[in-house]
Amino acid sequence: MHRFAKPSVFLKLTDPILPWLAGATAILIAAGLYFALFASPIDYQQGDTVRIMYLHVPAAWMGLFCYVGMAICGAMSLIWKHPLADICARATAPIGATFTALCLITGSLWGEPMWGTWWVWDARLTSMLILLFLYLGYIALVNAFDDPERGSKAGSALALVGAINVPIVKFSVDWWNTLHQPASIVRMDGPAVDPSMQLPLALMILGFTSYYFVVLILRVRLELNERRIRALQLSGMFDERPDHKDAGSRNYEAGHNMEANQ
Amino acid sequence: MNGFFAILRRDLSLALRQGADSVMVVAFFIVTTTLFPFGVGPEANILARIASGVIWVSALLAAMLSLERVFQTDYEDGTLELLTLSPVSLELLVLGKVLAHWLTTGLPLIIAAPLMALMLNMDQDGFITLMVAMLLGTPALSLIGAIGAALILGARRGGVLVSLLVLPLYIPVLIFGAGAVEAALLGISATAQLQIMAAILLIALAATPFATANAVRQAME
Amino acid sequence: MADFSGSDLTCLRGERLVFGGLSFAAKSGDAVMLRGRNGAGKSSLLRVMAGLLSPRSGQVCWDGESIADDRIAHHARLHYLGHPDAVKPVLSVRDNLRLWGQLRGVQNIEHEIDAALDVLDIHHLARVSGRYLSSGQKRRTALARILMGQSDLWLLDEPTVGLDRESCGEVSRMIADFRARGGIVIYSTHIDLEVDNPTVLDLDEFAIPMVEWLLEHPELDGTSPVSTQEAAQ
Numbered sequence: 006m007h008r009f010a011k012p013s014v015f016l017k018l019t020d021p022i023l024p025w026l027a028g029a030t031a032i033l034i035a036a037g038l039y040f041a042l043f044a045s046p047i048d049y050q051q052g053d054t055v056r057i058m059y060l061h062v063p064a065a066w067m068g069l070f071c072y073v074g075m076a077i078c079g080a081m082s083l084i085w086k087h088p089l090a091d092i093c094a095r096a097t098a099p100i101g102a103t104f105t106a107l108c109l110i111t112g113s114l115w116g117e118p119m120w121g122t123w124w125v126w127d128a129r130l131t132s133m134l135i136l137l138f139l140y141l142g143y144i145a146l147v148n149a150f151d152d153p154e155r156g157s158k159a160g161s162a163l164a165l166v167g168a169i170n171v172p173i174v175k176f177s178v179d180w181w182n183t184l185h186q187p188a189s190i191v192r193m194d195g196p197a198v199d200p201s202m203q204l205p206l207a208l209m210i211l212g213f214t215s216y217y218f219v220v221l222i223l224r225v226r227l228e229l230n231e232r233r234i235r236a237l238q239l240s241g242m243f244d245e246r247p248d249h250k251d252a253g254s255r256n257y258e259a260g261h262n263m264e265a266n267q
Numbered sequence: 268m269n270g271f272f273a274i275l276r277r278d279l280s281l282a283l284r285q286g287a288d289s290v291m292v293v294a295f296f297i298v299t300t301t302l303f304p305f306g307v308g309p310e311a312n313i314l315a316r317i318a319s320g321v322i323w324v325s326a327l328l329a330a331m332l333s334l335e336r337v338f339q340t341d342y343e344d345g346t347l348e349l350l351t352l353s354p355v356s357l358e359l360l361v362l363g364k365v366l367a368h369w370l371t372t373g374l375p376l377i378i379a380a381p382l383m384a385l386m387l388n389m390d391q392d393g394f395i396t397l398m399v400a401m402l403l404g405t406p407a408l409s410l411i412g413a414i415g416a417a418l419i420l421g422a423r424r425g426g427v428l429v430s431l432l433v434l435p436l437y438i439p440v441l442i443f444g445a446g447a448v449e450a451a452l453l454g455i456s457a458t459a460q461l462q463i464m465a466a467i468l469l470i471a472l473a474a475t476p477f478a479t480a481n482a483v484r485q486a487m488e
Numbered sequence: 489m490a491d492f493s494g495s496d497l498t499c500l501r502g503e504r505l506v507f508g509g510l511s512f513a514a515k516s517g518d519a520v521m522l523r524g525r526n527g528a529g530k531s532s533l534l535r536v537m538a539g540l541l542s543p544r545s546g547q548v549c550w551d552g553e554s555i556a557d558d559r560i561a562h563h564a565r566l567h568y569l570g571h572p573d574a575v576k577p578v579l580s581v582r583d584n585l586r587l588w589g590q591l592r593g594v595q596n597i598e599h600e601i602d603a604a605l606d607v608l609d610i611h612h613l614a615r616v617s618g619r620y621l622s623s624g625q626k627r628r629t630a631l632a633r634i635l636m637g638q639s640d641l642w643l644l645d646e647p648t649v650g651l652d653r654e655s656c657g658e659v660s661r662m663i664a665d666f667r668a669r670g671g672i673v674i675y676s677t678h679i680d681l682e683v684d685n686p687t688v689l690d691l692d693e694f695a696i697p698m699v700e701w702l703l704e705h706p707e708l709d710g711t712s713p714v715s716t717q718e719a720a721q
Contacts, residue, residue: 083481138435145431149422152502158485159418163432166414166478170436173467177439181446232503239504273590277579284578345572349633352538353591354564487540 015089016229019222027219033212040205057115059205063213064108068136071101071217075143076168079161089225091157094164095147096224100217102140109133128182132175139167270355271363278367288333292372293379296329300383311388318389319397319448323404325383326376327437330405333372334412334433335419335426337364342420342486351487357480365413365479373405389452396451396461403464404444410471411436417482439467490516490640492537492672496546499532506532507694510546514672516640519663519683522676524691530676531571533691534643537674538568550641564592566641567634571649573626574633577619581610581629584618585636592637604635608658623650631659642666644675656681 041059078094081087112130113123124130143160150156282288303321307313341347350360380401381394389397415433419425447460493513499506506529514520522530535541537548539555539562547554555562575584582601589597605611608628613621621629627650634642642663648656660682663673667684675681 135435135438138431142432142435145428146418146422149419149424149428151423154502155421155485155488159422159482162414162478162482162485163418166436169474170439173439173470174435177442177463181442235503269593270591273587277583277587280583281576281578343572344576345570345574346576348540348570348572349568349574349588350591351540352563352566352568353588354560354593355591356560488542 023222026215030212030215030219033208033215037205037208037212040208045205046201054115054118057111059209061108061111061115062206063209064104064111066210067213067217068101068105068108068133071097071104072136075101075164079164082161091161092225092228094161095157096221096228098140098144100220102137102144105133105137105140128179131178135174271359274360274363275367278364282371289371289375292329292333293375295332296325296376296379297383299325299328315388315390318384318387320445321387322380322383323441323445327441329376330372330408331412331430331433334416334429337368337413337416338420348487351484357483358476361479362476365409369406369409373409376405377401393448393452396457397448399461400444400447400464403461403468404440407440407468407471408437410475413479414475414482417479420486491551492641494548497536497543498545499529499536500544501532505696507691508696510694512689516670516672517667518672519667519686520674521686521688522691523688528691528695530691531645534645538566538643565639566643567639568643569630569634569647570645573630575618575626575629578617580615580617582614584629585632588633589636594637600636604632607635608632624652624655627651628655640671642671642673646677647675648677648679648681
């Protein structure tokens, strides 16, 4: 576990994976979009608006998937105290929040023509909204500290607490919703999914998931590089005063070798 | 257990001598509740309909506002450091502090709630249920809120942040608390809601001290 | 004969390397003085010794057992004095001290408080609220706390801040008494506190430039640019 989690090992491992993953993402999403927009039947009731589903459902899936991933990273960071787990959790949050927001927006766009309203206090919509709040709380907490490490650790604890709370929130929102079910003709289950719709849906879900991994790898690399820069700054390598020439040139050597060896 | 009672006694005597805190929480609760009739109009039917929700939301906000001081002052003057270093389990000390917080904020709210229910024209059938629900709900609010209060130690803009962290976690308590009162008002038994609230309280009692103590230790690093 | 030691301690604060490869050892009756420029990690080292801060590498041991294994036992044997005085403004000096006595499970608390206040010559202030104390009096209240109950180890972070020369003498006497009873004192100070032949631990010796340390310990990083292997290629 630890060997695998070493940042240098992470960089080495992800280097060859990244282009393949990026390619797979592009192909999956392109194929998914083709099937979703052109090669799938329209719904006899909903017409073309049913095509929103191909964005909406995968986005909802990603919202949940990212939160679970964040909580797992949080647990790993608290148990094994490895910095990479924190960085992964931190890098996942904005992605998850964006997908959750995308899910809510597409849901709202889909709801307008279907249900005649932009927003209903449906159990699923409400749960997704609360999930978005949990993401925003995490992001705000992580960025509220001067010491990034302290922020990540606090965030990991929060992600875990949130993960334990998510089922309770889901349960209570379901209860609340059945209690207050508005008298409506809305079919909340959405359309029954026809086999011809399953293929584009599956492609889009796979495409979104691999997109997530691409962005995650890029963000983690960015964070590692930022830390590298901060470490070099702290080491005094960028001290440009002339009387520090000796120290500077020695550090420059060290830095130069690093560059050369990458 | 000595440590638990020692910290409980000290926090209570601090609260008593500073005094204003409990009064402020209750005053905030009353003022917030009073704002609703201005917002939705003085019509008795409407007020009676929304009374349970209004009281719960106001109580939630009042309990949340006072959260920051559970650990903040102790953190600033170095007391929290010494509490972490005392030869007593930190979980127990945290529990003592949360109990003190509940006794000085949750309990006064429970006493003030029927008064506001009266002013909002709520049917008297709901009063007992309201107080029982608050008796089960407010300790859970203090327990869950303490995690947030410990997580934000040392953060910038801690006060606003704690509300963003804690309010989503409060939703279950709000749903079942308001649901219990509504059921009682409709003449249905509220036992199911109250049982779930008791379950939430027990889970919070068992799990949150560990999370809070962990967050406090992190803040000390 | 108690034995308090640390080996190969490395401490990172935030992402800054404070010190590395630091070792120390102390026996009953010893005093260790921490010296170093600002930011050399005197406070951090004391916090590591107290168990508030976990070192990035290395371990601190009491009688050969790591303090991380039994934190409560370690807390029971030590008194820590940090920069803040932890005196509550609305409580009297006596009430302030009582809490710490209760948390340590001290028997006969009132008697112990009296004794501690006598040693620091603030007995006349026992009933005064914290808010009316001068900063020197607050510091002495904080010092009275470390006299409460049994302890084998004092970790004092600049104990004499805000004290006048006479009070410094009292602190010296406290330390001498404690050592005579077999206690270990580890302290940092800017002014010279009169302590009989302390071991001096100069933290400046353990400061390591960030770059070198990163190259030596790629497995510890989180920040490491390249592993040694790569650098050797």
